[in-house]
Amino acid sequence: MKIALVTVLGFALAAASQAQAQIPSASTSGVNAAARMQGGGPGGSSAASLEGRTVRGQGGVVLGHVERVILRADGSPVQVLVRPKGPRAGGPRSLAYSSLRVDGDGLSIPLNQAEFNAMPAIDVTGK
Template structure:
């Protein structure tokens, strides 16, 4: 492999947002997300992270967010890579309307 390609790959890896993948794996990483608030880009609260879905590598891949407001609204799934850490929780580029229009996720209650 050419040195210029290696340098580009290293620079690309270093430019990835730090909040996208926490250093811990498994249950420790899940605790980083569970219970935290998710807001839209304007700061409106969308919901709270109910559950973390780990990827094949053992790191969080998806979070299930329980919307605020309507108690009967089902959870929505958001990719961890699309979240940005802020002071109190996470933000997403989705608007509140886009989040509410997403399909709900059925959770296995077993």
């Protein structure tokens, strides 16, 4: 089950990387536009309200915080970049928006710490 989940996340990451050139980044104006257009997300949250939220994995362990929301051309969220916690955490990890669930004031995803840490970091510096 865990291998299948990691494989699916890997395919989602690859698809996001290929489509990223076509998807506008979630700049301040883009996220605000998405919040006006979208009005909802996991559990009714707007795209703008996702930034800064804590993301927890299995067992309630804190994986990191939402750094950026990647939007489709229509303004709906497709990927969420999560900055891992800790001093040696590296770059953010890309998670499928549809895999997130509202968990109190934060979000949760069915990954454990090791699975999340094994995901490749995303280069957000721009090429």
